[in-house]
Amino acid sequence: MISTPGRPNLVMPKAFGHLLKQLPWLALAALPLALPGYEPLVTQVFVMILFGLSLDLLVGYAGIVTLGHAAFFGVGGYTAGILSVHGIGDPIFTALCAMALAALTGLVFGGAILRTKGLTLLMLTMASAFLLYEIANKATGLTGGEDGLQGVNFAPVLGLFEFDFQGRTAFFYSLAALFFTFLFVRALINSPFGWSLRGIRENDARMAAIGCPIMRRRLIIYVISAALAGLAGALQAQSTQFVALYSLNFELSGNILIMLILGGSGRLYGAFVGVPVFMIAQDQLAKQDPANWFLGLGIVLIALVTLAPGGILGLAERAANAVKRRRSA
């Protein structure tokens, strides 16, 4: 970093700086104190942020546009839910199973989908989610079909913390999952592998020319993203003790993409901004009048693409740059 002339360079002790970086997380952990009674809603926000993070790996970093990401969310949710119905209710174990099965689903679909591009790729991502939706819809014996999965019941986390009525356990449990996922994703995108993904996004022909195995890289990130989406689905099942067909819905695939874009994709923190804004707005507006909600959402989306590519974070970046330029001028 080059220090700006005319301004004193703030030197902080390293340990203090580290602590400061974790401050947002500590603030999140203290949320139940500030907003008692909102734990279930905030838990949903955490789950969706995790889901959005997984989507950002594909859309923001690897440049794979998908309109079927709910497929993996749903597989994760149903895996955890169905296991718990059959007496295997340990949250962490079922979440790991959910991730494994979602990853496997990602491997199978990704192997086919990633061979195509453009409209065909987009259509196949949609088709994969529609296919799983239809299977879940028809396999009523296993999934409960349209009524949703009945009898979901999870054991206490680590055998100690029972899922309580107030939603405190679910709150801290999903916050912890989100925290570790964030650390993983941050390490991943800063690794050489993460940088090669950006290269493929920008120009796959050049990356192939310098010897990067494009198909394999894209498939790996597809599988990782699917596993994380599956984790989000499992957390959803565990925190709400219910799995519904909605978790495989096209609407969910579309919504999570809008949430990510609203915050700003390819910026790591996009989901952290976009998801709360979207979900609070939805909570306040959608119940009153769904038509106006869709209208507003559509207009915001068109405005974002035409006027503010990069979402809220992109706008903030531009504002910060403008301020910096004025300072240095």
Added chain:
Amino acid sequence: MTTLITILFFGIAYGMILYLISVGLSVTMGLMGFVNLAHGVFAMLGGYATVTLMNRFAVPFLASLAIGCIVVSAIGFVLERVFYRRFYGRSELDQVLFSFGLILVAVALVRIAWGPLAQPIQLPNYLKGQVAIFGLALPAYRLALVGFGAAIIAGLWFVFDRTLFGARIRAAVDNRAMAQSIGINTSRLFAAAFGLGTGLAALGGGLGADVLAIAPAYPLQYIVYFLIVVAVGGLGNIKGPFVAALAIGISDTACRYFVPEAGSIFIFVFVFVVLIWRPNGIMDRRRVAP
């Protein structure tokens, strides 16, 4: 035997509707490379126009179809000039988001104007009941669908293969820069093709109002089928989507009849298999052309 023929017939009628709606998407995708998710919106608008003109203003069926087609075609033309053209050079993600936003706006406006329920179409008397052909009783409406669809398709093929306008489109699909450099005004061509495509979609939406129910969720509910027809058929041509639409119409109808418990599972599996075999569709213009 009778059952088989009836299923085949219903499948062809369904395929005709899918083709009419999707063919415009295939051409505009091939021409402009624009991933237009909102194509189903124009079919829905055509359906609403037809149903409203007939039910509220007692306009005859065919006249309603024609008016709907012209009006929606004009809407498509204006949208292309005002919005779509700005996105031609943009990333695929931007195009997807823009057209998805357009879907949401259309769904909301239609819901505000017509309410959330499906709009039933009151078919004219000559399309009700059944017609006996070779000892088979076939529903008149679907017979008309097949006949009418075949006539439009014949006209479309004539325009595409035998007229200057069609030749210009084919040239621009094959090589836009070269087409432009020999004096074809591609910008105007895009607008005309877009208007034509949306008009056909409107016709398909109105004609098929009794097959694909006209409701606000229409563009979201059926978009995947329209995209399947285009992806399987191959971009930028009009024959591939025809084969794809008929194959999907017939196999989907047959599956729903013989294995109702599997629903539309088969269709999606079929699509994956076809596209693993031929990632660019069964008739990829750019591959087939010498």
